[in-house]
Amino acid sequence: MAEIRSLPVAELDDRLAALGGPEPERPKGSRSAPEGFPELLGAVPGQVVLRMAPFPSGALHIGNGRMLFVNQYYRERYHGRLLLVFDDTIGSETKRVETEFFDLILGDLELAGIRPDAVYYKSDRIGRHYPWAVRVIEKGGAYVCRCPAEILRENRAAGRACPERAQTVAETLAEWEKMLSGGYAEGEAVLRLRTSLTDPDPAFRDRVLFRISEQDHPRVGHTYRVWPLLEFSWAVDDIELGITHVLRGKDLVMEDRMQQYIWQLLGIRAPPFLHWGLLRVREAKVSKSKSYAEVKSGQYDGWADPRTWSLRSLDRRGISMAALREFTLSFGLSLADIEVPAETLYAENRKLIDATTARRSFVADPVHVAVEGYPFDLASVALPNHPDRAELGVRTAFAGPTFYLARGDVERFAGQEVRLKDLVNISLPTERPGPGKTLSATFTSRENRKLPRLQWVGEREAVAVDLLGIDGQRTAGIGESALRAARPRETFQFERVGFVRVEDGGAAVAGPLKVVYGHP
RNA sequence: GCUCCCGUAGUCUAGUCCGGUCAAGGAUUCGUGGCCUUCGACCACGUAACGCGGGUUCGAAUCCCGCCGGGAGCACCA
Structure with a gap:
């Protein structure tokens, strides 16, 4: 229900009312929540302002x-x-903030088809946060604490006040000035919110608002040495930027409470919050820091490496952002933490691309096979690009008498009669294919019989293919001649293998045709 | 330990606020059959769920209490 989801902190209703906020509209029976998305509380069409706030520490993930x-x-x-x-x-x-990630994220947004109306950098706004700190101090809402971090933590756990908590407003203002003017070194003093040391939630007891950092910031260098923490910076910026509704993951609910506390202290009307639970894709190890390390060290092929499961890696695999959007929105705004198999995403993508994706023949780990008695008139055949879509046209495939077959197929059906799909029937030898060896098979008949159907690639004009898997492993294979025309970023279905996407450059690049595996 | 959040089929989700129309709907997966010369698509059929225990009520997935299970927070990170 809209109200509860927007107001995870139960008392917000009362606070809103106390602050003169609008009574939440609650027309009985009206639940216009298409796709599981509730109405935004008090939203006025045309006047809603939202914000996305990624931390620039890597490429955006699912x-x-x-x-x-x-x-x-x-x-x-x-x-x-x-x-x-x-x-x-x-x-x-x-x-750590790193410069390269700003552009990386901007690129990710573009990829996702989302153009922000404006772009802000918190680091440009730090100076605007200081007057707000003074306002909070003047309301008696904060004090400068000089406890070492460890002591501070212990006191918090024990519900014990440190001596400085008794500071007067004037003292705090003086201390705050001292922080700003360099009177304290990093770690020596912080500005803390005066909530309550006995708050039942230990996480909420006198949290830190500002701290000193002498680190070099990639955008603003050493311009500031007193930095706000996330909660306070948002308490300021959500108001200054006129954000009407804050939509964030539920890992930030405690931050809501902080912001609400600060706003209430200053008599400011709070925008409502809306959350969703954690979404994990089972196959994706969503560790940004691991990805970061692997990308930095060169273990991964940049942020588009399939193992990162970043948006750009999904794009590289031919998974459309439209599919990803459907996928992510299909979970609504459930507060439950969920783990979904990647197959669900694949199914979404398949729906979108299957009907328009051309089929191609590809064999992994190819074995060279000469077919004795192969009919002369079948040197090449015309095959439809799509079994159900005549409008996608046909392509010419060079065929026998010499082929490449997948080693797995040759071994599995050794000594058996099989059908080369859309072509002829042959009998495979019992001999196991050794490396670099040509196997001899025998033509048996042309008519379509119920035999195991194998993909094949005629030797003539065959294309070397380098297939990058989701696990980052590369598989060498051979693809049919039509792949010589593969365009950059074109998607194909390799029959009995899966959907793949051609890498940038396409077939024009020297060497094997590089493709990335998308999904079954 | 404390605080908050969450618990509907294998996996997600609708329904829970405002009890009956829910012997629970959809998606995906899985199974079976059909079809097309792919292990893909499509069609049909099928399996499968209200965490547990009390209570209120004529009636509970829905309200109340207790428990159990899972997640997050308790950073001078975001």
């Missing part, structure tokens, strides 16, 4: 994709504005 598409969905639904706000505060040792 989880980020959900954030993108949910925001885009509501933006379209309410004809609203959607801002991109890079959450590039100073971060930490383990979470």
Whole structure:
């Protein structure tokens, strides 16, 4: 239901009312929530402002994709504005901002077909956060704490106040000035919110608002040394940027409470929040830091390596962003954490591309096979590009008498009669194919009989193919002659293998034709 | 440990707010059959679910209580 999902903190209703906010409309029986998406609380078409806030530490992945598409969905639904706000505060040792990721993410957004109405960088806005800190201090809502991080943590767990909590407003203002002017070094002082040390939720006790960092920021260098933490920076920016609804993953619900607390303190009306649970794709190990390490070290083939499961890697595999959008939106805004098999995404993509994707023959780990008694008139054949779609036309395939067959097929059907699909029947030898050897098979008949059907590639004009798998492994194979015309980024279905996408450059690039495996 | 969130078939999801129209709908997977000269597509059929225990009620997936299970937070990260 819309209200509960928008207001995970139960008392927000009351607070809204207390702050003069609008009474949530709740027409009985009205649940216009197409596709499982509730109405945004108090949304006025044309006046909704939303924001996406990725942290620039790597390429966007499927989880980020959900954030993108949910925001885009509501933006379209309410004809609203959607801002991109890079959450590039100073971060930490383990979470560092790096310049290259700004463009990378901008590229990902473009790939996803989402054009933000405006782009902001948190790091440009730090100076705007300071006056807000003063406002909070003047309301008696914060104090400067000089406890070492460890002590601070212990006190928080124990519900114990540190001596500085008793600071007067004037003292805090002085201390704050000292922080800003360099009177404290990194780690020596922080500005903390005065919530309650006895708050039942230990996570909520006097959280840190600002801290000192002397790190070099890739965009603004050493311009600032006092940096806000995520919660405070959003308490400011959500208001200053006029965000009307905050849509974020449920990992940030505690941050909602922080923002609401600050806004209430300052008498500001809070925009409602809306969340969704964690989405994991079973096959995808969504560790951004692992991907980061592997990309940096060169173990991965950049951020488009299939093993990253990044948006760009999915694109490279021929999985369309439209399919990804359908996929991510199909889960609605459920708060449950879910794990979905990649097959569900593949099914979505198949729906979109199957009818328009040409078929091609490809054999992995090829074995050279000469067919004795092969009919002379079948040196080449015309085959439809798609079994059900005549309008996709035909291609010419060079055929016998010499072929490449997949080693797996040759071994599996050794000594048996098989049908070369769309061609003729042959009898395979019992001999096991040794490396570099040509096997002898025998033509048996032409008529279509119920035999195991194998893909084949005629030797003439055959194309060497390099198939990159989802696991990052490359498979050498041979594809039919028609692949000589493969265009960059064209998608094919390799029969009995799966959907693949041609890499940038297509067949024009020297060497084997490079393709990436998409899905079955 | 404390706080919050979540629990409907193998996997997702609709339904839960406002109890009956739900002996629970859809998607995907799986199985069977059909069809097309792919292990893909399509068609048909099928298997399969309200976490557990109490309570309220004529009636509970839906309301209440207790439990169990899963996840997240308790960073001077985002």
